[in-house]
Amino acid sequence: MKSFAFHSPGTVPDAFALLNDVSESKLLAGGMTLLPTIKQRLAEPAALIDLAKIPQLSAITVDGDALVIGAMARHIDVVTSAIVRSKVPMLAHLAAGIGDPAVRNRGTIGGSVANNDPSADYPAAVLALDAIIVTDRREIPASAFFTGLFETSLEPNEIITSIRFPIPSTAGYAKFKSPASRYAVVGVCVAKAGGRVRVAVTGAGPCVFRVPEMETALEARFEPGAIASIKITAARLNSDIHADAEYRAHLVTVMAKKAVAAAIQGL
Ligand SMILES: Cc1cc2nc3c(=O)[nH]c(=O)nc-3n(C[C@H](O)[C@H](O)[C@H](O)COP(=O)(O)OP(=O)(O)OC[C@H]3O[C@@H](n4cnc5c(N)ncnc54)[C@H](O)[C@@H]3O)c2cc1C
Known part of the structure; x- marks a missing residue:
């Protein structure tokens, strides 16, 4: 592994200054993706800027009608948060299904969202909610954030500080997971807020996406049977050793029905 400098700033502006000072520097959250990438020499940063010593980045709070989760909140923090469990229990359930205990104890919501892995769980919740x-410089709606395979609308050296989730009437998440990594082969999040419903799918395509036909059907009748006959096209879905595109298209309907059932139960 190539040697690199390591910085541990105490504030977001200090982190930004360090990022700008050293070209080829990278933010470090839990290192769950970044460190293996460096070990495999797929990235060779000159400096790592660790966000772990910035306390406010780990806060989980309620602000008006929104649940605000700091970027450095680890998956285990979301699983165990009484605030998350009472305001958006679906998020605690989702986080509990990420990886294994080691991943949940190090991985963060900010790192997951910034990385935008096509099989990651959080992007489905971020888009559905x-x-x-x-x-550190603006607020980006989910609909404009996830732009493609491992791509987001983050600018160079832009730092995610938190994710602001409007609290829904109810929401549910279901995934068909890889038995090895537990990443989503297909994961579906369904959220109902007032009379509107949003359905977001992860794992199936190169990037998280919505299913408007299911949303319309669920706005008319919020129950699994309302979407049982809706099957999305397999065109442009992923095909790999875990599942081909046709099977993923089938799984979208199956997982969406389970997500609606979970939402009705308030999970
Ligand atoms: C074995 C294994 C199994 C996994 N299983 C799952 C799973 O089932 N479901 C799932 O969703 N995920 C899974 N993951 C991913 C995991 O959940 C992590 O969230 C993800 O790897 C990102 O790791 P991290 O938070 O430690 O971020 P890092 O690895 O530290 O950073 C990832 C990237 O995001 C950037 N970054 C980090 N924080 C910020 C920030 N605040 N602002 C801007 N950029 C930032 C970094 O510079 C880097 O480019 C798994 C990972 C492993 C290793």
């Missing part, structure tokens, strides 16, 4: 990604 119509969340806002708050950075």
Whole structure:
């Protein structure tokens, strides 16, 4: 592994200054993706800027009608948070299904969202809940954030500070997971807020996406049977050793029905 400098700033402005000072520097959250990438020499940063010593980045709070989760909140923090469990229990359930205990004890919501792995769980919740990604310089709606395979609308050196989730009437998440990594082969999040419903799918395509036909059907009748006959096209879905595109298309309907059932139970 190539040697690199390591910085541990105490504030977001200090982190930003360090990022700008050293070209080829990278933010470090839990290192769950970044460190293996460096070990495999797929990235060779000159400096790592660790966000772990910035306390406010780990806060989980309620602000008006929104649940605000700091970018450095680890998956285990979301699982165990009484605030998350009471306001958006679906998020605690989702986080509990991420990886294994080691991953949940190190991985963070900010690192997951910034990385935008096509099989990651959080992007489905962020898009279905119509969340806002708050950075050190602006607020980005979920609909404009996830732009492609491992791509987001983050600018160079932009730091996610928190994710702002409008609290829904109810929401549910279901995934068909890889038995090895537990990443989503297909994961579906369904959120109901007032009379509106949003359905977001992860794992199936190169990037998280919504299913408007299911949303319309669920706005008319919020129960699994309302979407049982809706099957999305397999065109442009992923095909790999875990599942081909046709099977993933089938799984979207199956997982969406389970997500609606979970939402009705308030899970
Ligand atoms: C074995 C294994 C199994 C996994 N299983 C799952 C799973 O089932 N479901 C799932 O969703 N995920 C899974 N993951 C991913 C995991 O949940 C992590 O969230 C993800 O790897 C990102 O790791 P991290 O938070 O430690 O971020 P890092 O690895 O530290 O950073 C990832 C990237 O995000 C950037 N970054 C980090 N924080 C910020 C920030 N605040 N602002 C801007 N950029 C930032 C970094 O510079 C880097 O480019 C798994 C990972 C592993 C290793």
